[in-house]
Amino acid sequence: MATNWTVCGQWNRPFYLSPEDKCFYIYEYYSGQGFDYKNNQIVFNIKKPLDANGQSHKKNAIRQFAQFLIDTKWPANSAITAASTSKPSSSPNYDARLEEVLSILKNSQNAIPIIKCFDAKNEITPSHISGLTRNPYTASQNIQLLNFNLPSNIKTLFILDDVITSGSSFIAMKNLLKGKNPTLQVCGLFLAKATKTQQV
Secondary structure, three states, X not given: OOOOOEEOOOOOOOOOOOOOOEEEEEEEEEEOOOOOOOXXXXXXXXXXXXXXXXXXXXXXXXXXXXXXHHOOOOOOOEEEEEOOOXXXXXXXXXXXXXXXXXXXXXXXXXOOOEOOOEEEOOOOOOHHHHOOOOOHHHHHOOEEEOOOOOOOOOOEEEEEEEEEOOOHHHHHHHHHHHHXXXXXXXXXXXXXXXXXXXXX
């Protein structure tokens, strides 16, 4: 992995991750703070709704995220997949930002196999908007594991997502994958990890 990835470790591990889970992130996202607070801007931009003004900022955030992947030193026999989102890919409201990130990686000199493993079953309100927390079981109820035909040489699969908060979605996807392939190493790559700021 590249030196700009930070490991979700003992002191900054999201709630549902165990010490055995391997997740990496670039930025700290300070939930409850504004657009201009530290590194929040890139997270706000990549999550910008498709009907909002400033789509050029969204595209720039997508390119920045992709560049981190391009600069990553990938382990041998690895592949990557986009995480399931809150909307199925058939929805007119579907935001393909993660697929766009992977498309840029695919066209680079440092590409690794890209496999579509997940889709949402139904359209739901994202947790960062609804304020509802989900455990891995409830998160898994809206995740569809697509036809799982992983090449036999793939030993590590990275799940790409923009923000990790509690880790419930990552664990739900990891469990679905390992239910099909128990020996597969599943890791998470995130643009940011949500962090609560201390009240002073």
